Amino acid sequence: MSDFAFLSDSFATFAVEMSPANRKYFTEELMRWHSTANTRSLPWKEEKDPYKIWVSEIILQQTRALQGLPYYLKFTEAYPSVHAMAATKDEDAFRLWQGLGYYNRCKNMLATARHISGDLKGKFPDTYEDILTLKGIGPYTAAAIASFAYGLPQAVVDGNVYRVLSRYFGIDTPFDTTGGKKQFAELAKELLDKNNSAAYNQAIMDLGATVCTPGASADCPNCPLQKKCVAYKQDMVALLPVKSKKTEVKKRFFHYLLIQAGNKVWIQKRSGKDIWQNLHEPYLVEAEQPLDSSDLKKHPLFKQLGIADLTPEYEGSLSQRLTHRIIESRFFSLSIPKPVSITGEGSWQPLSSLKKLAFPKTLVSFLEKKLYF
Numbered sequence: 001m002s003d004f005a006f007l008s009d010s011f012a013t014f015a016v017e018m019s020p021a022n023r024k025y026f027t028e029e030l031m032r033w034h035s036t037a038n039t040r041s042l043p044w045k046e047e048k049d050p051y052k053i054w055v056s057e058i059i060l061q062q063t064r065a066l067q068g069l070p071y072y073l074k075f076t077e078a079y080p081s082v083h084a085m086a087a088t089k090d091e092d093a094f095r096l097w098q099g100l101g102y103y104n105r106c107k108n109m110l111a112t113a114r115h116i117s118g119d120l121k122g123k124f125p126d127t128y129e130d131i132l133t134l135k136g137i138g139p140y141t142a143a144a145i146a147s148f149a150y151g152l153p154q155a156v157v158d159g160n161v162y163r164v165l166s167r168y169f170g171i172d173t174p175f176d177t178t179g180g181k182k183q184f185a186e187l188a189k190e191l192l193d194k195n196n197s198a199a200y201n202q203a204i205m206d207l208g209a210t211v212c213t214p215g216a217s218a219d220c221p222n223c224p225l226q227k228k229c230v231a232y233k234q235d236m237v238a239l240l241p242v243k244s245k246k247t248e249v250k251k252r253f254f255h256y257l258l259i260q261a262g263n264k265v266w267i268q269k270r271s272g273k274d275i276w277q278n279l280h281e282p283y284l285v286e287a288e289q290p291l292d293s294s295d296l297k298k299h300p301l302f303k304q305l306g307i308a309d310l311t312p313e314y315e316g317s318l319s320q321r322l323t324h325r326i327i328e329s330r331f332f333s334l335s336i337p338k339p340v341s342i343t344g345e346g347s348w349q350p351l352s353s354l355k356k357l358a359f360p361k362t363l364v365s366f367l368e369k370k371l372y373f
């Protein structure tokens with residue numbers, strides 16, 4: 001990397017100092033802050049057991065630390081070892097995961113636990129390359145496990161790191177492009193304190209999470225890097241880092257029909273490559289736009305139920321934002337005299353068994369309201 005880079009026309013043009021002295025200053029100041037002023041406390045910090053570090057990192061993918069904390073405690077208590085996790089029933093693990101979202105993480109975690117427990121006889125891989133081959137693990141998670149558990153010289157690069165580096169060095173290359181990813185990964189590698197990779201990685205992630213925070217909320221007056229920070233000096237904190245394009249957010253409309261016959265309800269399991277895979281749900285009608293009770297009555301389901309004169313009762317709605325979509329869920333209930341055959345993968349379940357099944361968070365709120373939990 002050359003010693004100087006220049007910001008593009010959209011920013012004030014000036015030289016960004018990439019000299020070895022400035023890079024050394026960055027690392028030294030960061031490490032000094034970590035050992036003297038970093039007060040962020042989380043139960044997996046200082047942990048050396050690769051299994052527990054792996055569990056924490058999988059939970060923290062797409063989840064904030066404070067939200068992930070109770071899940072980390074629940075999982076490590078229920079499954080204190082990789083063998084214990086490998087032996088669990090999928091359904092029990094999904095139930096513990098309930099509310100955390102992105103269930104593929106849990107599915108991959110179980111597959112990896114079984115691979116390590118069985119094929120690898122319980123021995124967690126101990127090189128970056130081998131860790132990277134595990135299901136559900138990308139370069140960031142592999143670098144975190146390699147450095148935290150084994151002290152290997154691997155630099156983590158995540159959203160916090162992009163933010164700190166782009167601001168401090170004044171880099172306006174979009175971090176979500178191939179070129180941007182390469183540029184930030186190379187810089188992160190150069191800055192890493194190779195003799196103390198675990199502490200360095202923890203330091204930069206903590207600084208990004210507690211001081212150099214997103215938008216205009218950064219706590220620059222208390223930042224150890226302020227003296228030489230380009231974004232701070234040029235009043236560009238809120239402009240960095242740069243993302244290439246906004247992701248299009250699609251809306252989906254789910255209509256859940258809770259069909260009850262005596263003390264039984266119709267429940268199905270979500271399959272196929274879609275959100276909430278393997279979780280349970282009542283009968284679902286997905287549509288291009290929101291439907292009301294009279295629209296729903298035209299659905300072929302009502303012929304199967306043999307109750308053309310009954311109208312589903314509207315119970316309320318919930319909106320949930322996922323990364324690339326917004327799910328608008330509308331809830332309806334319907335009572336029929338006795339269970340009938342319904343086309344689909346579901347079955348009639350006693351109300352008392354609902355507590356044992358895993359549901360998406362949106363549905364838990366609804367079922368709780370109906371006092372089924």
Ligand code: SF4
Binds near residue numbers: 229
């Ligand atoms: S001075 Fe502000 S913008 Fe610069 S690294 Fe520190 S917190 Fe981030």
